């Protein structure tokens with residue numbers, strides 16, 4: 334095999350494998366190198382997202398939702414199920430099967446697009462050379478690329494004094510693989526990952542306590558939404574302690590003792606298991622040779638310009654290892670854009686319309702600015718909202734919690750942000766992303782016919798409410 338490529342991608346997550354496929358579609362001779370090894374000891378392209386992130390977490394969220402519904406919601410429908418049991422190893426095996434199917438699918442897609450795949454660790458050297466240390470510890474391989482795309486992703490942040498041990502004190506990888514339901518689970522950090530994985534084990538019967546350093550809950554979300562969500566999650570049995578800074582943790586007699594500091598001073602909690610989910614940091618260990626010339630930022634991200642170019646001509650970087658939200662769809666879109674730029678096509682990403690989702694129940698999803706961001710920026714805006722409690726489809730399905738809130742420019746009516754707390758918020762937000770991409774006004778959404786009965790009518794009504802003409806609520 335020739336060692337010369339038009340494009341070499343280091344990292345096979347949703348950033349890297351998508352970049353590689355798009356580059357190959359555009360006729361570029363492409364290689365993709367990924368280090369991840371699956372549970373079966375084989376290559377498992379798909380990165381954090383497919384192996385230990387988005388997909389396995391959503392799989393367990395779905396399984397645990399079924400168990401919760403059987404126990405708590407079916408009776409209202411007149412369905413009696415007695416003695417529901419959870420078989421955790423079966424639930425985990427199903428999750429592993431879903432992961433295997435998707436990572437196998439990525440391997441097939443790479444092959445089908447004639448991308449040369451290498452299972453190993455890639456290191457960027459000078460002169461656009463990449464050295465690969467194969468995962469099977471065979472001889473190193475050297476490749477040359479006209480362009481190199483760095484897509485090495487991220488890893489969990491470890492708090493000093495709270496060392497991961499893979500069994501009692503775990504990161505996302507451990508919390509996706511517990512072999513039983515812990516009686517008690519402490520979760521450090523009430524962010525997206527902490528809430529999602531905390532919800533999984535809470536629904537399965539664990540007493541889950543989230544310890545969050547910040548005084549505000551989900552500080553990135555719109556305040557009206559985060560207030561409702563906090564109330565709802567507490568009702569579901571999640572214990573959420575805000576303003577609780579974890580200082581240290583250790584295992585004693587098979588239990589995890591956690592020391593926190595809050596307004597009342599220092600005290601201890603004891604849990605059977607502890608999940609540390611205090612955010613992720615860019616991963617560049619072993620990726621860059623000292624003299625390769627690629628610069629990092631103070632935060633350890635690979636420094637890139639708006640077009641994802643690094644400080645070295647011909648070297649690009651995308652996804653979690655660069656600036657911007659750590660989201661799979663953002664990584665993939667950057668991958669597509671960079672492949673197209675390399676092929677000489679125009680490409681650009683609108684970071685302002687990247688949607689955010691928290692896959693709790695109800696889900697939280699948003700796009701654009703929050704009300705507090707508009708206030709801070711001094712932008713004159715108007716607001717519309719609609720509660721799911723007044724939406725027929727939501728009531729029929731038993732999903733009456735939450736609302737849609739829409740923010741639009743007071744003068745031009747351009748939509749500036751949409752915030753949804755409710756069932757299928759992750760799907761509903763797409764309509765709003767499209768509207769914002771086309772610089773749509775709330776009037777545009779208000780005039781579009783929405784099928785009845787659907788949850789999307791709540792988006793429609795929020796748009797109507799903005800103009801004081803909602804039909805199914807007071808204005």
Ligand code: FAD
Nearest residue numbers: 344346347348368380381386387455486652653659660661
């Ligand atoms: P990654 O997916 O991290 O992939 C990087 C790949 O590069 C890895 O396979 C790594 O092994 C490999 N690699 C690193 N260095 C080298 C090297 N030197 N040589 C070869 N290979 C290398 N995002 C969402 O949008 N939606 C969600 O629902 C969601 N849920 C999540 C749930 C959890 C529990 C976690 C942890 C994350 C979740 N995320 C979610 C975030 C999402 O997983 C990341 O944003 C996304 O995976 C980033 O893609 P990436 O390609 O930049 O990096």
Ligand code: AMP
Nearest residue numbers: 522523524525544545546578579611612
């Ligand atoms: P996310 O980045 O969405 O995964 O959220 C991580 C959360 O962890 C943030 O809300 C942080 O405020 C929180 N966090 C970070 N360090 C600590 C700590 N030592 N104790 C408790 N919470 C923390």
